[in-house]
Amino acid sequence: MRIDGKKENDRFQMLKNYLQLGNNKFTLKDYKEYNLDNLDSPLRITFNFYINNYFSKLKDEIFLNPFLEEYGLSDDLNDQRMAGFKAEYKSIDDVNITLKIPEGYQLKHVPKNENIEYPESYFNSIFIQKEDRLHLKYKFVNDFIFMPKENYRPLKTFQNKIIEFLSETISLKKI
Numbered sequence: 001m002r003i004d005g006k007k008e009n010d011r012f013q014m015l016k017n018y019l020q021l022g023n024n025k026f027t028l029k030d031y032k033e034y035n036l037d038n039l040d041s042p043l044r045i046t047f048n049f050y051i052n053n054y055f056s057k058l059k060d061e062i063f064l065n066p067f068l069e070e071y072g073l074s075d076d077l078n079d080q081r082m083a084g085f086k087a088e089y090k091s092i093d094d095v096n097i098t099l100k101i102p103e104g105y106q107l108k109h110v111p112k113n114e115n116i117e118y119p120e121s122y123f124n125s126i127f128i129q130k131e132d133r134l135h136l137k138y139k140f141v142n143d144f145i146f147m148p149k150e151n152y153r154p155l156k157t158f159q160n161k162i163i164e165f166l167s168e169t170i171s172l173k174k175i
Contacts, residue, residue: 011033012028015045028047028048028049030047031045032045042092061171061173061174064099065166065169067138082149084148086147087144087145087147090142090143090145093141094137094139095137095138095139096136096137098133098135099135099170100133101133105173107129108172108173110127110134111170113126113127116165118158121142121155122141123165124139
């Protein structure tokens, strides 16, 4: 997503479109940009949002998948591709989410903390419960610009581990 040279309203709309992730219940409340004019530092964007009905309820349990991104779903890394893969830029997605545990519920299951590594990329996640809140911090780092074809299979294995982990849910049980 290239936002340099765009007006603030256009950047807000681009960010909103980028973050919707196919979920039309996503509402971006506000955002803040850091280092927009400092080309020697990475662009950092923080934002607040909410998603209506982003959970499933079955009897006295609530199930929620807290991961908002989908990593490793690129068809660009298939075995039929003849040339290496070129990324537009290196990237770091550093996400912090706080879930308020609804009154009358307690955590039943939280996915384990995870660290998945590949030589040019990594993904890690940390869940921390404090009082009536569950904090999730996860980071995905893509540290390559060019990926030779011979590295596709190990990278695809790395991505498949991430996809499997991202399908885990948090469950809350009514007390």
